[in-house]
Every structure is written in C-alpha cells, then in structure tokens.
Amino acid sequence: MTTIPRLAAGTLALLLAAAPLQAAELRIGLAAPPTSLDPHFHNNGVNNSQARHVFDALTHQDANQQITPGLAESWRLVDDTTWEFKLRQGVTFHDGTPFTADDVAFSLERAPRVPNSPSSFGTYTKQIRSWTIVDPHTIRLHTDGPSPLLAIDLSSVAIISRKHGEGATTADYQAVRAAIGTGPYRLVEHRPGDRMIYERNPNYWGGAEPWERVTFRIIALGPARVAAMLAGDVDMINEVPSTDMARLRRQANVRLWSGQTNRMTFLSVDVHNEVPIPGNASDNAGNPLPRNPMRDLRVRQALSLAIDRDIIVDRVNEGEAVRANQLVPEGFFGYNPAIQPESPDPERARRLLAEAGYPDGFRIVLHTSNDRIVNATRTVQAVAQMWGRIGIRAAVETMPHTVYSGRTARNELSHMLHSWGAGTGEAAGSFVGIVHTRGGAYGGSNRGRYSDPQVDAAIRQALVTVDEDRRRAILQQTMATVMESRAILPLVFWVSTWATTPDLVYVPQANQATLAMATRRAP
Structure with missing residues (x-):
C-alpha cells in the first residue's frame, strides 16, 4: 500500500x-x-x-x-x-x-x-x-x-x-x-x-x-x-x-497513489437573468419570484457564509480534499495570498437575506451531474442542508453529465455544482473559461453568465502582458474582484487517488x- x-x-x-x-x-x-x-x-x-x-x-x-x-x-x-x-x-x-x-x-x-x-x-x-x-x-x-x-x-x-x-x-x-x-x-x-x-x-x-x-x-x-x-x-x-x-x-x-489536483468543485449561480429561469426558484408557497434573487450581492454573500467548507472536506470527502477560497490552488500563478478563507456565519447570512428583502428565504433547485464530479450528490445535499438553516430551501436534482452539460449550455439551470481544472497551470485559463463574459472563444464554461466589463478587460490585459510580475498582479487583483462578487463559490480542490x-x-x-x-x- x-x-x-x-x-x-x-x-x-x-x-x-x-x-x-x-x-x-x-x-x-x-x-x-x-x-x-x-x-x-x-x-x-x-x-x-x-x-x-x-x-x-x-x-x-x-x-x-x-x-x-x-x-x-x-x-x-x-x-x-x-x-x-x-x-x-x-x-x-x-x-x-x-x-x-x-x-x-x-x-x-x-x-x-x-x-x-x-x-x-x-x-x-x-x-x-x-x-x-x-x-x-x-x-x-x-x-x-x-x-x-x-x-x-x-x-x-x-x-x-x-x-x-x-x-x-x-x-x-x-x-x-x-x-x-x-x-x-x-x-x-x-x-x-x-x-x-x-x-x-x-x-x-x-x-x-x-x-x-x-x-x-x-x-x-x-x-x-x-x-x-x-x-x-x-x-x-x-x-x-x-x-x-x-x-x-x-x-x-x-496500492494507492494520491495527489492534490488543480480541479475545483464550485457553485455557480445565475446572475444574468432578470427573473429566475422557470422551475428554478419560487417563494415559500411555490409561486414564481418576480425578480432573480441571485442578482443581489447580499443574497450571494449569504449563500457563501452559510457553507461550512471544512465539513465538506472532512465529512463529505473523508478528508480527501482541500478547502478552496479562490479559483486556483495555492502555488499556482495568479493565486492571491491576501484572500482569506471565509468562515461560516449563518447569523450574518440571515441578516443579509433580510436586508435583501427575503427575511423568510425562498425555494430553489440545486442541480449537478451525478457521474462526473467527485462526491457531487453528497456535496449538494450537504450544501442544501446548510442553506436550509438560513431559510433557503434547496431541492436537489442530479442527472448524467451528458444531460447536465447540455442543459447548462442552453441556460436552463440557475443554481449549479460544477468542477473546473486549471488546465494551463495558472489563473488566466480559469478566468477565460469560467469568468469572462460568454462569447466567441471566451467564457465557454461560464454557466452562471457572470459578466463584468472591467474584469473582462483585465483578463484580456493579462493575456498580452509579457512581464511576469505585472501579469501576476493583474491576475491577483482580478481574483480578488471575482471572489468579492460571490457569483462563483469555490468549495474544495480535489485530492485524486488511483488504485493499482x-x-x-x-x-x-x-x-x-x-x-x-x-x-x-x-x-
């Protein structure tokens, strides 16, 4: 062994x-x-x-x-x-x-x-x-x-x-x-x-x-x-x-062979549509909501504060994961050491929901693939429980990845568990794939339709900046901006294990x- x-x-x-x-x-x-x-x-x-x-x-x-x-x-x-x-x-x-x-x-x-x-x-x-x-x-x-x-x-x-x-x-x-x-x-x-x-x-x-x-x-x-x-x-x-x-x-x-990977499990929410995608959100009586609550930063902050990432590491993943507080692991080019891990704070989360106009919360559907993301079903069930404690009642729906990827690409889902690997070994690739506004060669996996023109400009600037110190600074500042938006909620980086x-x-x-x-x- x-x-x-x-x-x-x-x-x-x-x-x-x-x-x-x-x-x-x-x-x-x-x-x-x-x-x-x-x-x-x-x-x-x-x-x-x-x-x-x-x-x-x-x-x-x-x-x-x-x-x-x-x-x-x-x-x-x-x-x-x-x-x-x-x-x-x-x-x-x-x-x-x-x-x-x-x-x-x-x-x-x-x-x-x-x-x-x-x-x-x-x-x-x-x-x-x-x-x-x-x-x-x-x-x-x-x-x-x-x-x-x-x-x-x-x-x-x-x-x-x-x-x-x-x-x-x-x-x-x-x-x-x-x-x-x-x-x-x-x-x-x-x-x-x-x-x-x-x-x-x-x-x-x-x-x-x-x-x-x-x-x-x-x-x-x-x-x-x-x-x-x-x-x-x-x-x-x-x-x-x-x-x-x-x-x-x-x-x-x-024999077991393990190593930390670049792949992150994260939550993505629809910040694009003015009203919720049909079937994805409702009030507590089941009536459609007149506006998309995910467009309110306070709601997204509340969702993040309700999540105990250490529980997802220790109980959901049996310790075979590393908690994530940004889009690339420590040591990757563009990782921002100034971003501190967020501690769970359900009381503050409830206050933020009340300030946003949802003192009693609301209902949503949380979707994921059930055959591609490690411990996906257990993760969304744990997150749903955590959100329930602040009044967000999340029904969990899972489906094969072949179905899931098509539905997310067609903008049919609002609240999603995804995974992403920093394939280029630095933050720029993650920004291009899941952060930049969708269109052309950019934002191909940006399922929540996050869009910020200033962030887009910074990503494009990083891609053409030859000086490494300057490029690192651009990426780190962009990371801070993206994390502050809470449109993407990192949960854990995978530790992958092979058995032979x-x-x-x-x-x-x-x-x-x-x-x-x-x-x-x-x-």
Whole structure:
C-alpha cells in the first residue's frame, strides 16, 4: 500500500524509468466515459486524457503541469506578435503519413470551429490570427498582440492529420476511422459508454510504450470500480471513492497513489437573468419570484457564509480534499495570498437575506451531474442542508453529465455544482473559461453568465502582458474582484487517488488525467 503526494520531476523520471515490460495488457477501470473522442469537440478532462493516448500537441505538460517539448522540439518569440515553432522531423501518423507544419495549420483552423461544441478549444487558440508555414517543419504563429502564454495554451490543442481530418465529423472520430494521430497508442475499438481499446504505436517518436494493449472500461459506480479492482478484473482504477480509502489501505493486494489536483468543485449561480429561469426558484408557497434573487450581492454573500467548507472536506470527502477560497490552488500563478478563507456565519447570512428583502428565504433547485464530479450528490445535499438553516430551501436534482452539460449550455439551470481544472497551470485559463463574459472563444464554461466589463478587460490585459510580475498582479487583483462578487463559490480542490495492483506504479497527474503513459511496473 502506497500513498504519494505530487512528485518532484526527478522522482517522476525514476518511477517512469522502471524496467521495460514484456508485451502485456493494462486494464483500467474509468469512472466516467468521454463525451467524445473527437479531440477538438469538447474541452473536458476525461476527453482530453483519452485524446493524449492517440494525439500529440505541439507542447506537452508533465505530471506537475510544467511545459515540455512535444511535436515542437523548440519555440521562440520572433517579435512581440510572432512565435516560431520548430517541429520534430521524422514523425509519422499511425498510418505512416509524415507529420508536417500543414497538419499544425489544419489543426489550429479546426480546433475552435467544431460544430456544436459544448466547450470550445477556441479558448486556447483565440489569440492566433494567422500563421505562416516557413518550411515543412517550421511554422510561425501570428497573434493579436503579445501572447506570452501561447506555448502553454497549445499544450491543450491536439494535432490531427489533415489527410484524415479534412471532411471528418465528430462521429467519424467516435467511430475510430478518423482517430489517427501521432501519439503513443492507436485507438482500435470504441464502444461508447462501455470501453476504449488501444494498441501500442511501435513507431512512436518518444519511444514505444511498454504496454502492448490498453483497455479502459467504464465503471461509473465507485463501489463497482473498487469491487472490480479487488476481484482482479482490472489492474487499476481512477477516482477511488473517499469512503473506501480506509478499507483499501488495509488491503495487501492494492496500492494507492494520491495527489492534490488543480480541479475545483464550485457553485455557480445565475446572475444574468432578470427573473429566475422557470422551475428554478419560487417563494415559500411555490409561486414564481418576480425578480432573480441571485442578482443581489447580499443574497450571494449569504449563500457563501452559510457553507461550512471544512465539513465538506472532512465529512463529505473523508478528508480527501482541500478547502478552496479562490479559483486556483495555492502555488499556482495568479493565486492571491491576501484572500482569506471565509468562515461560516449563518447569523450574518440571515441578516443579509433580510436586508435583501427575503427575511423568510425562498425555494430553489440545486442541480449537478451525478457521474462526473467527485462526491457531487453528497456535496449538494450537504450544501442544501446548510442553506436550509438560513431559510433557503434547496431541492436537489442530479442527472448524467451528458444531460447536465447540455442543459447548462442552453441556460436552463440557475443554481449549479460544477468542477473546473486549471488546465494551463495558472489563473488566466480559469478566468477565460469560467469568468469572462460568454462569447466567441471566451467564457465557454461560464454557466452562471457572470459578466463584468472591467474584469473582462483585465483578463484580456493579462493575456498580452509579457512581464511576469505585472501579469501576476493583474491576475491577483482580478481574483480578488471575482471572489468579492460571490457569483462563483469555490468549495474544495480535489485530492485524486488511483488504485493499482501491487506490481504497478502510477504517477499522479495534477490535472487528474488517467494515463497508460504514467503507469509502469514497479522497479
């Protein structure tokens, strides 16, 4: 039994340099299915983790989200608005087609324009206005103003083949036929909602992976994943339920690998609509409210003050979480150390509600996905109880993530539990995704429709500020402004745990990715 925190780079290298394997299959029990295997369709963690097996990006993130070379072996700033990327030579797609700068251009054109995307990858390409192919292995990207984070952003954009991607639809990737990348594995079978099967790419530019075959089985229920692990039906599972941690630590045939992640569970409320979305809020007699109470800062402050985040850490998550008081964990670029954790204060919360005109409270519906967010149902039930003590009577409704994401995107829900991971390793990515006013490449996951022109301007300024001290100051001030608005209520950052058989080592990923490439036999 082993539990490890996030690891230093040297330790990571030692673990992943374990003795080579003979041909073998790795069987992984996965908590949630990808919504799509089109690497440009839906920007979420599960999808992106699966895509990394088949597709590379120009830059890669290591386990601690530090940027390393990918399909680009080097990059440099030519001038304030031009980045030059030197591409690896000799790289081929799975069908043997040579990888060139033309494939990069095609991928950058497609990524932000996939039809009906619930969360667009345009958030990572938004500053690129054009490109110049210098030669087959050199491409220059021209940006709208300075773009100091471009190399980080591009670690999230999969490079696909023009040959196989031109004219291909999302359905073609789902059906495997278009899923041809340069990555360490080839997708050979996809049964939606059930499993994905990969085979090793023997010609991978980074060196052939030791696993000949990798099978991801979708086992949505936590107890069922644990049972499969203990029965030997799988070699590894992700998202070990916090309720099973103590039991598994006593098992001789299980090793646990844990690490704090960048993923936050948070509450988002509708601050956009003048009147509540039908069916989402009412007075205590069940009558529609004439105005949306969430537009009143005092109401949002009351909701936050009613929440005891330590209880959510200790009782809901069995201690396998870290309380959150802003949108990125401590240590991330843009974290504001001046923001103090908020202590629960139900008495003050009730006074604020009374000042806002709701001395007796009101009724709302609190929604969440029941198959994507760790302990989501338990969390919303706990929050509903806490809100009930100040007069906010919250009915809880849960649904599959595939349904939930569609309803939130269509602006049908007012009070929501979500999760978000700071995929770029700094606050700017979170601001772009869940804070900036929705529109174009910005605010794609801003489900509560929070909007502040001054905050938008600050986010855009940070994105073009090259001086790191200045950019940090902008992000920290923006963090303070956003937290003061209480339109987004952070609850906890996840501590993710993977379980493996005793002969395996897994390197926890700060972005929660479950990767065959991070799994090896124990030295």
